[in-house]
Amino acid sequence: MSLARRVIPCLDTEGGRVVKGVNFVGLRDAGSPTQLAERYNAEGADELVVLDIAASRDERPTFLETICNVAERLAIPLTAGGGIRSLEDAQAVVRAGADKITVNSAAVVHPELLAELANEFGSQAVVLAIDAKREHRAAPDPLGGHWDVLIRGGHQSAHLDAIEWARKGVEMGAGEILVTSVDRDGTQSGFDVELTSAIARAVSVPVIASGGAKTPQHFAEIFDVGGADAALAASIFHDGVQPIGKLKEYLARQGIEVRLRC
Amino acid sequence: MSIALLDYGAGNVASVERALRRLGAESHPAMLPSDLANANAIILPGVGHFAALIRALDERRLRGPLTTAIRSGVPFLGICLGLQALYERSEEAPEFAGLAIFAGEVRALPSTVKLPHMGWNRIRVSRRSGLLDKLSESDFFYFAHTFAATELSPEVVATCDHGAPFTAVLQSENVFGVQFHPEKSGTPGARVLQNFLRLAA
Numbered sequence: 532m533s534l535a536r537r538v539i540p541c542l543d544t545e546g547g548r549v550v551k552g553v554n555f556v557g558l559r560d561a562g563s564p565t566q567l568a569e570r571y572n573a574e575g576a577d578e579l580v581v582l583d584i585a586a587s588r589d590e591r592p593t594f595l596e597t598i599c600n601v602a603e604r605l606a607i608p609l610t611a612g613g614g615i616r617s618l619e620d621a622q623a624v625v626r627a628g629a630d631k632i633t634v635n636s637a638a639v640v641h642p643e644l645l646a647e648l649a650n651e652f653g654s655q656a657v658v659l660a661i662d663a664k665r666e667h668r669a670a671p672d673p674l675g676g677h678w679d680v681l682i683r684g685g686h687q688s689a690h691l692d693a694i695e696w697a698r699k700g701v702e703m704g705a706g707e708i709l710v711t712s713v714d715r716d717g718t719q720s721g722f723d724v725e726l727t728s729a730i731a732r733a734v735s736v737p738v739i740a741s742g743g744a745k746t747p748q749h750f751a752e753i754f755d756v757g758g759a760d761a762a763l764a765a766s767i768f769h770d771g772v773q774p775i776g777k778l779k780e781y782l783a784r785q786g787i788e789v790r791l792r793c
Numbered sequence: 794m795s796i797a798l799l800d801y802g803a804g805n806v807a808s809v810e811r812a813l814r815r816l817g818a819e820s821h822p823a824m825l826p827s828d829l830a831n832a833n834a835i836i837l838p839g840v841g842h843f844a845a846l847i848r849a850l851d852e853r854r855l856r857g858p859l860t861t862a863i864r865s866g867v868p869f870l871g872i873c874l875g876l877q878a879l880y881e882r883s884e885e886a887p888e889f890a891g892l893a894i895f896a897g898e899v900r901a902l903p904s905t906v907k908l909p910h911m912g913w914n915r916i917r918v919s920r921r922s923g924l925l926d927k928l929s930e931s932d933f934f935y936f937a938h939t940f941a942a943t944e945l946s947p948e949v950v951a952t953c954d955h956g957a958p959f960t961a962v963l964q965s966e967n968v969f970g971v972q973f974h975p976e977k978s979g980t981p982g983a984r985v986l987q988n989f990l991r992l993a994a
Contacts, residue, residue: 534955535913535933572979577913603811606979608935628807630840630937630977653841655909655937706909735904737911760907790913790933793979 535790536754536782537577537761538775539739540768542567542601545585547593551766561769568601571768574775575793578608580633580709580763584684586614595627602628610658618647625652633658633709636682639689639696642703649704658739659705663693663726664713676725685713693726694733701734708738709763715743722753722762731758739763747773747781754787794994797823797832799859799875801849805976809838809872812976816987826858834993835859835867838976839874843899843940844886846874860892868967868993873938876963876970885940894968897944906956909939914973916951916961924962924969925950926988932981934961934973941972 542549542564549561561567564581571579581601583594591614598611611624612633621632632652638644638659648657662685663678678693689696697708710730712723720743727740737760740753744764753759767773779789796813800806800822813820820836823829837859839846850856863869871879880891883899891899902910913933918925934953941959945952953961953972963970969989975982 533914534910537912602808606812606815606977606983608937608974608977626807628811630805630808650842655911655939656840707911735907736909737907760912792932792981 533788534760535577535788536759537739538575538750538779538789539578539580539761539763540567540571540576540775541580541582541741541763541765543582543584543765544594544597545583546590547597549769550584551769561766564597565600565604567769569604571775572605572607575779575790576607576775577761577790578610579605580610580612581629582611582633583613591623595623598624598627598629612658612660617644618651621648621652625656631656631658631707633660635660635662638700639680639682639691642699645700645703645705649706654704654706654736657705658707658709659697659700660709660711661693661697661700661730662711662713665726676729678726678729681713694729697730697734701736705736707736708734709741710738712742716741718743719745719767721745721749722757722759724752724757727753727757727759731760737761745773747778750778751782751785751787754782755785794818794833794990795831796820796834796836796990796993797829799823799835799837799855801846801853801855805838805840805872805974808974808976809836812983812986813990816983816990818990823855824853826854829855829858829862832862832867834869834990835862836870836872837875837878838872839878840937841874842885843874843877843883844889846878847886847889847891850878856892860894863892863894863968866967868989869969870989871968871970872976873972873974876960876972877940877942879963879968879970880942883940895946895948895963895965897942897946899940900943901940902943902959903956909937910941910955911937914953914955916953918951920950922950922962922964922969923992924964924971924985924988926984928981928984934971934975934978934981936973938972
């Protein structure tokens, strides 16, 4: 008896539609959030993440409506985020039906936001999202790689070390780390095993790996070698390239504990 | 049947309400002592901090009416923190007294494992309860917590294990509790809620 590894589809939404991007640029329509949510709920997704990628004030009511409609169709946990800058923003998202809140840029600017959210909702509801990009340094590093934290949708360096930031975020109240490899995102060349395992070793909370998944082998690798507790992907699920049910059957055959009966 | 859903501002009240509605059951939010007076069943959902739950119950003067209803035999289901509140106290906030329906203390799970205990896990059934009708040990349930009832007392129906065994399901006559979130646990979770509704009817 042990905790199952989780497979998590992510819906990047804008204006009430799911969109998909490659390396954070070039958006394409990928369908209706409620239809995808229903499908993933039935296929055996362990959780669902819904992000507001526009994160503009004017679009907020549309995003809250999306959360509400998605929550109505789910019997699994729902994480929502994108543009959460304050306790009030988080409360609105939770009231709309989210079980967990994910914060990214705003936590970098105001790390105390993590503590505020943890006090209000409990650490188990606070997911710190980190967009990490490998920093190439001249000298070889005996400790492995270095990753820089990017904010504002991957456009700007926060001048923070990703591992240090993950550690600090957990101290401040994050109950889970969602780490996205900016280098791998959209490439379909596999999760960043080195980055994920470095974060997983550094913190005491569960880690969700994101960015670069395509094949079932990529998922097996990030669980077995990368030490991830959960793995997140978007377009390969939306396109039907990788049906979740089949993926989980594959993982089970590799001896990885997953939830097959749903 | 009148189902009172204790609403003290916790995040998962709406989810429980939605899950009940999917089963064809209407619940009403209970925020005042009078909301509990005519309830045929009471559900206490809960996520977050032990102190926040206990403080909310006391501020709204719900502690007395709630324990009276539980002791008088009204079917009760505590979810997650709502299960933990049934004990005398919690290590998470030792200065706050729990509802003390059961003896014992809620403790933090050992730090030898990743915490919170977050995700899908299975349970080991130690004795029969109608709450687990048509469910088996191969079903997964969704957990999201750091504290748990680790002293396994007579009311335990099923345990889970994360660093240490802890109470996953309990029952003592009309009092039921689940450490997992049935409202977020797919088909098996819906079955638990359905079983509770049937037992309460």
